[in-house]
Amino acid sequence: MEQHATIIEGKRLGIGYRNGKSITTVHKGLDFRLRCGELTCLLGANGAGKSTLLRTLAAAQPPLDGELTLLGKPISGYSERERSRTIGVVLTDKTQTGGLTVYELVALGRQPHTGFFGRLHRTDKEIIEHALHAVGILNKARRYMAELSDGERQKAMIAKALVQECPLILLDEPTAFLDVVSRIEIMTLLHRLAAEEKKAILLSTHDIEQALVLSDRLWLLTRSNGLECGVTEDLILSNRMDTLFETQAEQIRFDLMHGVFSPTVEGRKSICLKAEDEVLRHWIQNALNRQNYFCLPPSAAQPQCPVLEAASPRNFTLTANGQTRTCHSFDELLQETASLP
C-alpha cells in the first residue's frame, strides 16, 4: 500500500448512542483521516468521548451522522468478515485466555482468514511467527498467557491484531496499568510497526509524555472544541495542548519547554535566578515553584527582589536584604529561601 494513503476518513461525523428513540450525541461534526504508516495518539480528558470515537471507528457502534469511509468505501457497506480483515483492535477488556499459549492466542487473530473449523495452514503459521517476531515475543510462543507480564500480554494482543492483517489497528489505552519501561517499549513498538508494517495505528492514551515523543500525529478530543488533528509539533506550538483539560485550566498548564502538564505556579514571591546551565535552571525552578516562588530572569527582575546565583548543584549564592549566604545543597538552599520574608 502506498505510504500515507488514507485508510479511514470521517466527514462531519456525529458519534454517540442511540437507545430506542432517545439519542445521546457525544460529538458532532468531527473531521479526520488516518494515513497508512503513521502512529496517531488520541488524547483527551476522561469523559471527552475517546472510547465512543474508537468504538465508532471500529464499527462496534454506528455513527449518528456524517460519513465514515474505510479504504474509500462507507463503513456500513462492509460485511462482518470484511471488517474483521480491515480493522484490528486491542482493548482493555478482561479476557479468559490464561490457559492458552501465546501462540494459540495470536492464532485467534487468524480467524477472519481461516475456514469453518479455524484450521491453520502453512501461510497462517508463517504470518503468526512473523508477528510474534515483530513484537519481540517469539521466544515466549509456547508459554501460557498466564505466565506473561502485563507488558508481554499487551504485546501478544498487538501480535493478534497484526495477524488479522488489517491496514487499520485501533488500541484503547494499550499502556494503562503498565510500568514506565513497558510503556516506552509498547509505544516504540507501535511506532515501529506503523512505519515498517505500513499500518495506520490509532491509540487512545493518558500517557501524554510518550505520545508527544513518538506520535506522528495527535488527535485532541475535547467536549468544547471537538477533534483537533495535526502533527504533534504543530499542535504544541500553536498552544493547542492547553485546550485539552479545559475545565481544569486554572490548575494545570502545558509546559511548552518540557512537553508535560504541570500544576499552575502560584507566584506569590519573586526571585531573580541566574543559573549556569539550562538543567540547573530547570530544577531550581522546580524546587522554588513548590515554595510558590516565581523565578525571573535578571533582565525582568525588580531591584529589591532576592537574587540567586547558581554555579553548580553544590554551590548557590543567595543575596537578600543586603545579606549574602552560600548554600551547598538544595536542602540548605530551600531552608534559606523558606525563611525569606
Place this chain on the structure above:
Amino acid sequence: MGHKGFIYGGTLCASILALIAANLFLGSVDIPAQDVARILTGGEAERETWRYIVWESRFPQCMTALLCGAALSASGLMLQTVFNNPLADSSILGISSGASLGVALVMLVGGGTITAGAFTLSGFITVILGAFVGAACVLGIILFLSSLIKNAVMLLIAGIMIGYIASSLISLLNFFATAEGVHSYTIWGLGNFGGVSLEQLPAFSAMIAAGLLIAVLLIKPLNALLLGPRYAENLGINIRRVRNLLLAATGLLTAVTTSFCGPVSFIGLAVPHIARLMLGTSNHNLLMPVTLLAGSAIALLCNVICILPGGAGVIPLNAVTPILGAPVIIYVIVNQRKIQYFN
C-alpha cells in the same frame, strides 16, 4: 490435535469401553458374565428375564449415561465460555430448575406424574417441549441479567436465586398435586439414568446428538469468545447469532437430560474443569472433544457406583455426582492462582 490429544482421547475411549462393559455386566440382578456376553452377541440366555434385563434396562441405561454425560459437560463448557465464568453450569445458573419447572407444569397441568419414561410419544414430546421452554426462559433471563451484572460471582448468585424461584414454584405446584405425583417428582429429582426406555432411546439419542453437533460446530467462535464479546466481534463473529445458537444447544441438552434423568448436578460444572486440568489448555479444539469423552466416562462411572449395592437397591444419582464433582470445584477454587486458565 497433537500428541497430548491422542493420549488423552485414547485413554478416555478405552475407559469408556471398560465402563460400558461394567454397566452391562453389573446390576441389581446377578447375571453370570457369559450369559450377558451371549445375550449381547444375540444369543439365547438361560432365562428370558435376563435377556429382558440386559436389553430393556441395562443397555438403554448405559447409553443414556454415555449421552447425558457428554450433554451435561458440553453445556457446562459452553456456558462457562459464553458467560466468561468458570463456575457456570446449567444447574448453578438455574437452567435445569427452569427445565424442571417446565416439566412440572406440563405434568401437573396434564394431571399425570412427573416421569417422562411413563409417557406415550406425544406425551413425551410435550414434556421435552415444556422442559425446553423452561430452560430457554431461564437462559434468556440469565443472558439479560449478564448485560446488567458485570461481576461474575454476582451473576452466579442471581442464577442461584432464579433456581430457587423455579424450585419454589415447583413446590407450589406439588402442593396442589396428588400424593402419587409428589412421590414420583421426588424420585425423579434424585436423578437416574434409567429413565429412557429402549423405544425412546433413538429419539433421545437424536436430540442429544443435535445439541452436541451444534456444540462441536461452535468450536471456532467459542475460542474467539475466550477474548470476550468485543474482541470476538472484531474477529468477525456474529455475537447475537452465536449466542442464540449456544442458547438453543444448551437449552436443548439441558431440557432433554433433565426431563428424562432429573436435574443431574455437578457433571456439567466439574467435567470441563477436569478436562482443562488434564489437557492444560482452554483451546476448544481439544477441550471440547475431551470434555465430551470425559463427561461420558464420568457419567458411566457414576452409574456403576449407583448400581454397586447390587441386590440391595440403587443409590440415587444425585447422591453420587456431588461426591465426585464438588471436590474438583473446591480444588480449582483453592488453587486458582496456580491454575493458568483462571488468570
